[in-house]
Each structure stands twice: as structure tokens, then as C-alpha cells.
Amino acid sequence: MTAKLFIAIGALAAAAGVALGAFGAHALKARLAPEMLAIYQTAAQYHLWHALGLIAIGAVAMHFPAASALKWAGWLMLAGILLFSGSLYLLAVSGVRWLGAITPFGGAAFIAAWLVFAWAALRS
Numbered sequence: 001m002t003a004k005l006f007i008a009i010g011a012l013a014a015a016a017g018v019a020l021g022a023f024g025a026h027a028l029k030a031r032l033a034p035e036m037l038a039i040y041q042t043a044a045q046y047h048l049w050h051a052l053g054l055i056a057i058g059a060v061a062m063h064f065p066a067a068s069a070l071k072w073a074g075w076l077m078l079a080g081i082l083l084f085s086g087s088l089y090l091l092a093v094s095g096v097r098w099l100g101a102i103t104p105f106g107g108a109a110f111i112a113a114w115l116v117f118a119w120a121a122l123r124s
Contacts, residue, residue, distance in 0.1 A: 003061035006074040010054030013081055017047040020089065028093070036092045043088035050081050050110060057117060060124075069120035076113035080106045 021044035024032075028040060054077050061070040084106025091099040 002071050002074070003058045003065065006054050006058030006061060006070075008058075009074075009078060010051050010056075010058060013051035013054060013078070014048060017044055017051050017085075020044055020047065024092075032092060036095065039088050040092035043085040043092065046088075046110070047081055047085040050077050050085075050113075053077050053113065053117075054081075057113075060117075060121065064120070064124040067120045067124045069116050069123065073113045073117040073120060076109045076116060080109035080113055082106070083109060 021041075024037065024040045024044055028037060032040065054074060057070055057074045057077065061067065061074070064070065084103055087099045087102035087106060090096070091103075
């Protein structure tokens with residue numbers, strides 16, 4: 001069940017990433033300063049790449065359902081999307097600078113997710 005859950009979450013995250021990226025490219029392009037638009041684009045880019053990472057984790061988990069580390073990798077990756085991309089989206093549209101203090105926690109979650117994913121793959 002976890003494998004299918006991560007594939008579904010990844011697919012939903014990818015859909016949201018495309019929608020948010022399109023929103024930024026079209027609706028926000030004329031409203032945001034170039035610096036804020038670049039921040040927004042970074043959020044969308046990392047969002048989409050890590051949505052694909054969630055799908056990959058789910059696909060690997062289908063072959064190794066007993067690999068509990070894959071669950072950790074998936075939840076860490078989801079946390080990374082929420083913290084990293086979420087804080088950057090909010091920073092870009094609101095201009096509230098303290099939101100940038102949240103971003104490194106999301107980045108750390110991304111790094112941890114990829115490391116745990118690698119460890120799970122080697123152990124399985």
C-alpha cells in the first residue's frame with residue numbers, strides 16, 4: 001500500500017507543480033519583481049523534480065515492499081516539497097522574508113530523502 005500511496009502522492013504533487021508553475025509563468029509574471037519570480041520558479045522546479053522522486057520511491061517500493069527505509073525516504077521527500085517549495089512560493093508572493101528561514105529545513109529533508117533512498121536501494 002505504501003508504494004501506491006507514494007506514486008499517487010507524487011503524481012498529485014507533479015500536477016500541483018505544473019499548475020503552480022503555470023500560474024507563476026502566466027499570472028505572476030507581470031506582478032512579481034524579477035527577483036521574486038526567480039524565487040517562485042526555483043520553488044516550482046524543485047517541486048517538480050521531487051514529485052518525480054516520490055514516484056520513483058513508490059516504484060522501487062513496489063519491488064521491495066519490506067524496505068521500511070523507503071517509507072522514510074518518501075515522507076522526507078514530501079516534507080521537503082512542503083517546506084522548501086512551500087516556503088519559497090509563499091516568500092515570492094508575499095514578500096515576507098522570514099519565510100526564507102524555513103527553506104533550508106526543506107533542503108535538508110530533500111538531501112536526507114535522497115540519502116535514505118540510496119541506502120534503502122543498497123540494502124534491498
